Amino acid sequence: MVIENKNIILGICGCIAAYKSCDIIRQLVKLKANVECILTKSGSQFITLFTLQTLSKNKVYQDMFEIPDEWEIKHISLAKKADVIVIVPATADIIARLAYGRADDLLSCTVLASKADILICPAMNTNMFNHQATQTNIKTLKDYGYNFIMPEKGELACGDYGDGRLAPVEVVISSIINLK
Ligand SMILES: Cc1cc2nc3c(=O)[nH]c(=O)nc-3n(C[C@H](O)[C@H](O)[C@H](O)COP(=O)(O)O)c2cc1C
Numbered sequence: 001m002v003i004e005n006k007n008i009i010l011g012i013c014g015c016i017a018a019y020k021s022c023d024i025i026r027q028l029v030k031l032k033a034n035v036e037c038i039l040t041k042s043g044s045q046f047i048t049l050f051t052l053q054t055l056s057k058n059k060v061y062q063d064m065f066e067i068p069d070e071w072e073i074k075h076i077s078l079a080k081k082a083d084v085i086v087i088v089p090a091t092a093d094i095i096a097r098l099a100y101g102r103a104d105d106l107l108s109c110t111v112l113a114s115k116a117d118i119l120i121c122p123a124m125n126t127n128m129f130n131h132q133a134t135q136t137n138i139k140t141l142k143d144y145g146y147n148f149i150m151p152e153k154g155e156l157a158c159g160d161y162g163d164g165r166l167a168p169v170e171v172v173i174s175s176i177i178n179l180k
Pocket residue numbers: 012013014015016017040041042043090091092093094123124125128
């Protein structure tokens with residue numbers, strides 16, 4: 001996919017690895033993509049709207065029930081304009097919500113309402129990642145046609161060593177470029 005002028009909706013969830021989304025946004029903006037971020041409520045415990053807004057040069061969305069400046073149903077308009085939705089980092093929780101077709105926040109609602117390519121980049125503790133529930137949810141989403149960039153083995157923020165570390169930024173960028 002040529003990134004220039006593409007609408008990339010970036011979902012950012014509640015993980016320590018949320019700070020890595022800043023670098024991803026910077027690189028996508030350098031490649032002239034239009035990046036619009038959806039920050040989950042938990043995500044805002046790890047990174048601020050202000051940082052994401054400054055780097056993406058766009059308003060950051062979080063609250064499904066925020067009164068818009070003009071008439072617009074945000075999750076539908078974002079879902080329609082997206083060329084690709086990238087969730088980076090993706091928590092076990094958002095993966096579970098999406099696998100169950102939940103639509104209880106702006107990010108899950110937007111994904112459910114979109115026909116765009118979906119790219120999910122999980123990051124979590126090894127036991128969370130290897131848990132049968134998470135693996136089953138990932139399989140369900142793969143069956144729906146969602147793309148995954150699997151996490152790496154490495155040292156995790158919690159101090160453990162194992163699977164669950166977010167894929168490197170350059171792998172995320174090249175995976176977006178390599179989408180059909
Ligand atoms: C310090 C801290 C670090 C966390 N790191 C992760 C993580 O790396 N991966 C994950 O799946 N959940 C992690 N969580 C739990 C999520 O924040 C929690 O499941 C939350 O409900 C995720 O919501 P979201 O998917 O809407 O962002 C962490 C929680 C805390 C307090």
